[in-house]
Amino acid sequence: MYDAIVVGGGHNGLVAACYLAKAGLKVCVLERRSILGGACVTEELWPGVRVSTGAYVLSLLRERIIEDLRLRDFGLKVYTKDPGVFVPFGNGKQLRVWVDTRRTQKEIERFSKKDADAYARWVGFWDKFSEIVDPLMLTPPPRVSDVRELLKLADSLEFDEEFALDFARVFLTDAKRFVEEYFEAEEVRVAMVGDGVVGTFAGPSTPGTAYVLAHHVVGSVNGVKGAWGYVEGGMGGVTAALARCATSLGVEIYTSSPVDEVLVRGESVVGVRLWDGRTIEAKCVISNADPKTTFLRLLRNTDINQELLRRVSSLKTTGVSFKVVGYLSELPDYGMGVKLGSEHIASEYIMPSMDYVERAYRDALSTGFSKDPWLSVNIQSSVDPTVAPRGYYSFSVFGQYLVYSDKLDDLKPEVGRVVVDKVGEYAPNFKPIKYEVLTPLDIERRFGISGGNIFHLDMTPDQLYVFRPLPELSRYHTTIKGLFMCGSGTHPGGGVTGAPGYNAAQEVIKWLKQTTHGE
Numbered sequence: 001m002y003d004a005i006v007v008g009g010g011h012n013g014l015v016a017a018c019y020l021a022k023a024g025l026k027v028c029v030l031e032r033r034s035i036l037g038g039a040c041v042t043e044e045l046w047p048g049v050r051v052s053t054g055a056y057v058l059s060l061l062r063e064r065i066i067e068d069l070r071l072r073d074f075g076l077k078v079y080t081k082d083p084g085v086f087v088p089f090g091n092g093k094q095l096r097v098w099v100d101t102r103r104t105q106k107e108i109e110r111f112s113k114k115d116a117d118a119y120a121r122w123v124g125f126w127d128k129f130s131e132i133v134d135p136l137m138l139t140p141p142p143r144v145s146d147v148r149e150l151l152k153l154a155d156s157l158e159f160d161e162e163f164a165l166d167f168a169r170v171f172l173t174d175a176k177r178f179v180e181e182y183f184e185a186e187e188v189r190v191a192m193v194g195d196g197v198v199g200t201f202a203g204p205s206t207p208g209t210a211y212v213l214a215h216h217v218v219g220s221v222n223g224v225k226g227a228w229g230y231v232e233g234g235m236g237g238v239t240a241a242l243a244r245c246a247t248s249l250g251v252e253i254y255t256s257s258p259v260d261e262v263l264v265r266g267e268s269v270v271g272v273r274l275w276d277g278r279t280i281e282a283k284c285v286i287s288n289a290d291p292k293t294t295f296l297r298l299l300r301n302t303d304i305n306q307e308l309l310r311r312v313s314s315l316k317t318t319g320v321s322f323k324v325v326g327y328l329s330e331l332p333d334y335g336m337g338v339k340l341g342s343e344h345i346a347s348e349y350i351m352p353s354m355d356y357v358e359r360a361y362r363d364a365l366s367t368g369f370s371k372d373p374w375l376s377v378n379i380q381s382s383v384d385p386t387v388a389p390r391g392y393y394s395f396s397v398f399g400q401y402l403v404y405s406d407k408l409d410d411l412k413p414e415v416g417r418v419v420v421d422k423v424g425e426y427a428p429n430f431k432p433i434k435y436e437v438l439t440p441l442d443i444e445r446r447f448g449i450s451g452g453n454i455f456h457l458d459m460t461p462d463q464l465y466v467f468r469p470l471p472e473l474s475r476y477h478t479t480i481k482g483l484f485m486c487g488s489g490t491h492p493g494g495g496v497t498g499a500p501g502y503n504a505a506q507e508v509i510k511w512l513k514q515t516t517h518g519e
């Protein structure tokens with residue numbers, strides 16, 4: 001009998017498994033796909049062309065986890081993405097956001113001197129914001145009774161009232177308003193707002209999106225706060241390093257092993273049954289699957305409070321993000337030629353104005369697909385030669401909005417055409433040799449995420465901290481004894497952070513100690 005079975009070999013499942021094994025427990029991981037990684041994966045879709053089919057850039061993975069699990073020793077290598085963002089506006093106008101604040105200010109000065117000054121305040125605000133939020137990531141969400149302690153922490157950091165008010169507003173307001181209060185030039189505003197709608201069925205003016213923006217600034221890469229990077233070999237490099245670590249700690253990993261049901265006797269978990277009928281026993285089960293999959297599918301034969309099931313069903317999980325992955329024989333020419341330039345290293349934002357992004361959202365609300373979508377083009381092979389044969393460039397376009405439905409297969413050719421044409425408006429030579437479109441329906445089928453939501457649940461404040469996924473499920477325990485959750489649907493949410501896996505493992509270790517003592 002295992003001490004713990006982890007259902008799912010996504011990065012959070014692997015992080016949880018590593019910490020449990022480090023604590024001396026007998027652990028196995030059961031993954032439904034033939035490969036590990038969940039949405040943090042590299043796939044060779046054409047000979048020699050390796051693309052990140054899910055997540056494509058890294059920042060949020062906690063340094064503590066990288067160090068504890070010695071992931072660099074197990075092969076994790078990250079190239080800093082600098083510039084982080086490149087926005088072409090047409091007519092030769094463009095803006096780059098660099099890792100270095102001063103260098104970015106120089107870019108911004110071309111649009112507005114005032115905004116260049118405001119940029120230093122903007123960076124300062126997010127630095128302070130991260131100082132508060134960072135320690136809250138590797139711990140269960142604070143209880144209401146913990147708020148006094150948090151306020152004491154804020155007090156000791158000597159934040160002024162203006163900061164405190166802005167901090168609170170991040171949880172309430174919209175990304176558009178937050179950005180507009182800092183910056184006056186439209187070009188600067190849109191370069192700053194881009195991440196505010198990622199993975200969320202919301203426009204930049206939807207309340208709550210300021211926090212979506214915030215979630216994207218609380219990371220670091222190679223010691224640089226707020227920076228993002230490309231993982232050598234694609235995002236599967238993260239999960240490959242985790243799998244090596246897990247194996248070295250004695251974790252048993254089984255791929256092509258879909259779990260059909262979590263088995264419950266009385267009020268307690270006793271193990272799982274696989275699709276092939278085999279049953280495996282364990283003292284506890286930790287689900288890396290999203291909350292809807294866990295409660296509505298894996299527990300379908302268990303007697304669970306109907307009200308709880310209704311509330312799980314009503315979680316906001318509608319996927320709106322899509323990917324187009326492929327390869328090119330020439331780098332996109334944004335007016336500076338096809339030789340490798342800094343624009344190719346950056347995330348190339350195809351979103352010339354705030355209104356453009358808002359329209360893309362409103363369009364999708366009424367038709368299901370934005371005629372002019374929000375796009376971020378990333379060319380990993382601009383820094384990493386391991387992902388495409390010499391002379392070729394693998395790329396990923398992450399886009400919004402394409403609303404999840406079970407009828408998206410017929411729309412794929414149109415989505416591909418729209419994306420290629422739209423990038424082509426700014427880089428006319430963008431003509432992929434081959435490409436594949438992944439709709440939210442494909443994301444659901446490929447990664448097993450219900451609704452195809454890239455973060456399992458929207459990252460809006462009503463589904464964060466103690467509300468993620470629901471107050472009674474927010475501390476990784478569930479209403480069934482011995483059943484835990486460790487995926488992005490738990491605090492602190494989506495993105496390749498490793499934090500839900502870490503936090504869940506700590507709760508499991510405590511629980512197992514208590515139950516063993518009680519026996």
Ligand SMILES: Cc1cc2nc3c(=O)[nH]c(=O)nc-3n(C[C@H](O)[C@H](O)[C@H](O)COP(=O)(O)OP(=O)(O)OC[C@H]3O[C@@H](n4cnc5c(N)ncnc54)[C@H](O)[C@@H]3O)c2cc1C
Binds near residue numbers: 009031040258493
């Ligand atoms: C298209 C896309 C782009 C993204 N871009 C980024 C990005 O650039 N940067 C970033 O930080 N984040 C990004 N994200 C978000 C990030 O990838 C996810 O939040 C994160 O990888 C989720 O990790 P997880 O371990 O919580 O869950 P998952 O990766 O979803 O893993 C869950 C695992 O459980 C398995 N599973 C499910 N059901 C069963 C079952 N019944 N039996 C066995 N196994 C099962 C699944 O196959 C899967 O492997 C992106 C996501 C997507 C989809």
